[in-house]
Amino acid sequence: MEELSPIPDPEPHQGVDAEEPRTDLSAFRYILFPRKGGWSAFPYPDIAALMVAEGPVYYVSSLERSEEMPANITVITLPEAEQLLQEPRTVAVVAHPYWLTATASLHPELCIVLLPEPVGEEAESPLWESCISRLVGIADLVGTTSETRYMKLVFQGVRAIWLNGEDTSPAGVMQKDDLEVPLRDYELLFLHALRQTLSGVQDTVTQLQCSVRADFYRQLRSKAGAHETISFLLAAYEYVLEDSRAAASLKEAFSHAVLNGRNDCVSSHYRFLSAIHARAGEIENALQVYGISAGNEQERHHYEQLCRWLEAGEEQLVRAELLRLNDDYGNALLILDELGGETARHWKFRIYQETGRVEDALDLVHAVDIQDSPSGQDYRQLSGLALALRGERHGAVRQFLETALEDEDALARIVEMELLDQAVQQLLGEVP
Amino acid sequence: MMLDPKKRRLHVNGPMVHKDIRSETTHTPTETLESLHANPEGQGDQQHAAKHQDTDLFREPFSVRRVRKSQGNKLTAMLQVRNERGRYLEEVLDDLSEFVDEIVIVDDASTDGTPDLCRAYPKVVRLEVLEKPLFAEEWRLRNALWQAAAGTSPDWLLSVDADELYSTEAKKAIRALINQDHADWIAFRFYDMWGGRTHYREDELWGLHRRHTASLVRYMPGYPYFYPQQNHHVSRLPLPCTVLPGISTELKVQHLGWAGSLEDRVRKYLRYKRIDPHGEWGSLEHYESILDPEPRLIPWKEEQ
Numbered sequence: 163m164e165e166l167s168p169i170p171d172p173e174p175h176q177g178v179d180a181e182e183p184r185t186d187l188s189a190f191r192y193i194l195f196p197r198k199g200g201w202s203a204f205p206y207p208d209i210a211a212l213m214v215a216e217g218p219v220y221y222v223s224s225l226e227r228s229e230e231m232p233a234n235i236t237v238i239t240l241p242e243a244e245q246l247l248q249e250p251r252t253v254a255v256v257a258h259p260y261w262l263t264a265t266a267s268l269h270p271e272l273c274i275v276l277l278p279e280p281v282g283e284e285a286e287s288p289l290w291e292s293c294i295s296r297l298v299g300i301a302d303l304v305g306t307t308s309e310t311r312y313m314k315l316v317f318q319g320v321r322a323i324w325l326n327g328e329d330t331s332p333a334g335v336m337q338k339d340d341l342e343v344p345l346r347d348y349e350l351l352f353l354h355a356l357r358q359t360l361s362g363v364q365d366t367v368t369q370l371q372c373s374v375r376a377d378f379y380r381q382l383r384s385k386a387g388a389h390e391t392i393s394f395l396l397a398a399y400e401y402v403l404e405d406s407r408a409a410a411s412l413k414e415a416f417s418h419a420v421l422n423g424r425n426d427c428v429s430s431h432y433r434f435l436s437a438i439h440a441r442a443g444e445i446e447n448a449l450q451v452y453g454i455s456a457g458n459e460q461e462r463h464h465y466e467q468l469c470r471w472l473e474a475g476e477e478q479l480v481r482a483e484l485l486r487l488n489d490d491y492g493n494a495l496l497i498l499d500e501l502g503g504e505t506a507r508h509w510k511f512r513i514y515q516e517t518g519r520v521e522d523a524l525d526l527v528h529a530v531d532i533q534d535s536p537s538g539q540d541y542r543q544l545s546g547l548a549l550a551l552r553g554e555r556h557g558a559v560r561q562f563l564e565t566a567l568e569d570e571d572a573l574a575r576i577v578e579m580e581l582l583d584q585a586v587q588q589l590l591g592e593v594p
Numbered sequence: 595m596m597l598d599p600k601k602r603r604l605h606v607n608g609p610m611v612h613k614d615i616r617s618e619t620t621h622t623p624t625e626t627l628e629s630l631h632a633n634p635e636g637q638g639d640q641q642h643a644a645k646h647q648d649t650d651l652f653r654e655p656f657s658v659r660r661v662r663k664s665q666g667n668k669l670t671a672m673l674q675v676r677n678e679r680g681r682y683l684e685e686v687l688d689d690l691s692e693f694v695d696e697i698v699i700v701d702d703a704s705t706d707g708t709p710d711l712c713r714a715y716p717k718v719v720r721l722e723v724l725e726k727p728l729f730a731e732e733w734r735l736r737n738a739l740w741q742a743a744a745g746t747s748p749d750w751l752l753s754v755d756a757d758e759l760y761s762t763e764a765k766k767a768i769r770a771l772i773n774q775d776h777a778d779w780i781a782f783r784f785y786d787m788w789g790g791r792t793h794y795r796e797d798e799l800w801g802l803h804r805r806h807t808a809s810l811v812r813y814m815p816g817y818p819y820f821y822p823q824q825n826h827h828v829s830r831l832p833l834p835c836t837v838l839p840g841i842s843t844e845l846k847v848q849h850l851g852w853a854g855s856l857e858d859r860v861r862k863y864l865r866y867k868r869i870d871p872h873g874e875w876g877s878l879e880h881y882e883s884i885l886d887p888e889p890r891l892i893p894w895k896e897e898q
Contacts, residue, residue, distance in 0.1 A: 413818050416818060416834075417818065417820060417834075420833050420834050420836070420837055421822065421833065424837070425837055426837075427837055428837050428838060432817075432818075446658065447816065449658065450659075450661055450814075450815070450816050451816065453660065453661035453662070454661050454814050454816070454817050454838075457839060462662075462775070462776075465661075466660075469658040469660060472656075472658050473656055473657060473658055475656075
């Protein structure tokens, strides 16, 4: 596969990219926090196999090991996992969102999240998405088979790998004992991303995978013709890659969405052009596109405010906000970080909240922000969430109860904690 | 970005969210940036504010053109015409001159001097005369008209055929309809006047007035307007207008295309049959009904 040529051969004896600091990766150990149903239900056995080749792998369960589990994976109990995670160079590999508080409270040195697809009622549960959001908020690397989710994570600025693909041919090999094990493209990319994450090296894999995906959609488009979804996804990848063709691809996607009678395509397709312009620094054009796409009272009010900000010379703030409105939290944060100042602090807080980065959000709150009652309540709720993630259960419950005196909805947070406790018992196989 | 069309933004609250974004962004450009960035705790902020203030001193007043205006909108009528002499064009232009600001016309290679008729009207600010007719490729003709009209910087465009007359009520209401900032198109009730101006036709095949027809649209520069590449029966407004919010009114428009003599209607019937003999672009049954000897006619009332 031509596109993968920049990736170094993952075969350990041949070393990694010359730019990367060489790290003794064999010292890392991996603790898998699985979904219920035993090894056969583990969503990413191929990824676990890669980890086995990189270091010792442990599987957290209260059940006996099953025959189908690879011999080189060791089953351990949750208390044993807690013990191991206290030691350096231990990686938590979380494969189900309901492990959220159980794993976050152990403060793993590194956290890799392998997001499973929901099964049964999980898809409808509000807990599912809220746990994923906060889990991603503490993750160092996230893997997912959903391309939509992958794209969302890339836009959030999260280091992520799409664990799927159309190309089934081997893209590389991995040395395992005396055997050469063929790897698919995404496995190779994951391995590279894993090594970059563990050695603290800047991410180069996201650009590579997005470039592969853009090529795929470009080829699909040339074969099947322009199509609202194909052209849109192409535009999204071109946007990530800062490819100047993104605007043309997006307009093509929008035209086809219109022809297909999609009434919501102004917000679902056209609005994204505002991000493309904003990223390119064409702020007035970007704002104009957003203004056209502003379909309700609230959006139009927001558009008017952004116009005033731009008139006041706050180009970068407007740019950051237009990126945020298009879910490009990653680039919005970069701009706000560079800007600094009070407004940037407020806007960063909102992005952290929207993306489940509870601790980062809390760090930004100043005493002056929580003088009035609603702000105080929100702060207590946020503190409760942070305490729950830290494992300070009593403190979290106290915060939620205090909030509940004025807002009964906060009780739902306590119920959520209970539900996650029960879920962990199920994930461990202790209860059906 | 909305990869998942079902996705709707979650508006979260927080100690710094629900009020600050609004209050901070409601300042006017006359407010100083220092107040925006006031942060007694942060020296960096003061520097930031000072930097902006410095540049502000030399900045020209700058105004962002809003995509929607609720007052002072320019209304431009646009017409495509072809061999209109002896028909309704002069009456239509007289009528339009009463209530629109400007008129843009594309003449589709008329051979009867129609452009000379158009030039007599002061509100006709642009008249483009095509040397070769485009009526066999209607989408190209529609597009030529749209481009010509867009080139005159309109705020609103009224797409008018050379045989359409807006009711008195519609003409009175039109300024109020365009001087608002929430709807981007306006639809009316069009009536097929039949054999004169006292009756309109209504039956299974003739029910134009039973639905709304959008003919008035806000022009927003940069929006990707386009017409579907069809040779006949192309909608009068670009297709992307339909996905913007609009208003359907009960205001009436008379369509005089069938209001002439029987001979006139027979000529139109023969033209349709020649252009579309197999009913590819329209319904053959509909074409045949043009010659119906006893159509169902309803008396016309100007008011709603």
